[in-house]
Amino acid sequence: MSTRDKHETRPVAEMLVHSPTDFRVDGAIYTDQALFAAEMDRIFGTTWVYVAHESEVPQAGDYKTTQIGLRPVIVSRASDGRIHVMLNRCRHRAGAVCRESQGNTKLFTCKYHGWTYRVDGSLNAISMRAGGYPSGVDASSLGLQQVARVESYRGFIFASMALVGPSLTEHLAPVLPYLDHQIDHSPVGRISVQRGTHRALYQGNWKFQAENSTDGYHGNFVHQSFWKIMGRFGNEGGQHGNYAETDMAKIMQRREEGRTLGFANGHGILEYPLPGGGLDAMRRGPHAHYMQLMDGAYTPERLLKIMPQYNLWIFPNLGVLLDQIRVVQPLAVDRTEVTLQFYDLDGVPEAYNQERFDGYERFFGPASFGSPDDVEMFAMNQVGLQAGEMQWLRLDRGLQREQILPDGTRQGHPSDETPQRAFHRKWFELMAAANASHACETSTKEACA
DSSP: OOHHHHHHTSOGGGGEEEETTEEEEEGGGGTOHHHHHHHHHHTTTTSOEEEEEGGGSOSTTEEEEEEETTEEEEEEEOTTSOEEEEESOOTTTOOOSOOSSEEEOSEEEOTTTOOEEETTSOEEEOTTOTTTSOTTOOGGGSSOOBOSEEEEETTEEEEESOSSSOOHHHHHGGGHHHHHHHHTTSTTSOEEOOSOOEEEEESSOHHHHHHHTTOOSSHHHHTHHHHHHHHHHTTTTOOBTTBOOOOHHHHHHHHTSSEEEEOTTSOEEEEEOOOTTHHHHHHHSTTHHHHHHHHHHSOHHHHHHHSSEEEEEETTTEEEETTEEEEEEEEETTEEEEEEEEOEETTSOHHHHHHHHHHHHHHHSTTSSSHHHHHHHHHHHHHHTTOTTSOEEEOOTTGGGOEEOTTSOEEEOTTSOHHHHHHHHHHHHHHTSSOOOGGGOSTTGGGGO
């Protein structure tokens, strides 16, 4: 048996080493097929998964297709205004009844045999029903299967395949204030997702993107080309998040300020402070009108909490950071899709949203200086993992200086791997749970023990 085989057949609980001075994860968690199948059941099949923003389906008949793990789902708004999340699978022979990413319709039609379903998922008609099916067949039982639980928080729609478990509020509780901060960059407390979706595919495991979204360590190295552009041209191509400065020394100094946070439910934060001079500098700057709107909506104390830069990761698949909603979508153990959507702030001048969007395209677009760099690193990691004789990945940066706050939240330096450790603690908690799934009925079932 090779070294890799030994790693793959070890129990999940033995794939994490953690102590006050050590935190390592086994490379098999990024490469093992049986573990990936178990993730789809134990993580994406049990916890709350982000599926859409309400502004993407504002009208009756609007829909969006996405996935919960590998399960294809439809998010729709019915005629009564209710949001539905249902499996995108015909009751007859399993065909996906909707192949478009987004739109408006009165019926979903399975192209295979013509069964149709209403926007709320109920069965509309069985094609050629007369003579082919009993007249008394119960149509109410043949609608699209509804996902067990659906809840929204301030426009963010989450779904859970599990009939029982923590409520959405309980799941989000540690980071609700930070999600509020992001949304409240709007003086009316609303955001809108209206400018389409940018999709990036990379040949690597989905957890790399989840880890990276709150990683303050890599930026100085992976994104050197962007810092050179910033140093030469400043914000001529649009603002970038919280960096209003053009002095690179000041930008690098501020990247050493702030903190990382790791929470019990697997969520994480990378936080950077306000620019030099804080709110007063922003009031005197080019966005004085925006700050007038914010001053009219919030107290100075509230603004001091809203305006810092927060890279927020919500376990397992959602990032809200730098003017965007980022969703990680596992496709295979070594293949991942990331969707990025810019969001507008409601109640602000269009010119301000456009400037934000220009900066978003500059760093996160397909030909930008940020996202393409990151996904190249994820693919590079997956290549390195093929050297299975090296068992462990180290996630111990800053462990010795990490603080545990009174509520149990862990706090570190902005370059520390505090959020990544929180993510993996939750990952291992769910993966080591006793509810074994069909995914473990394989030749490597020991890996799911």
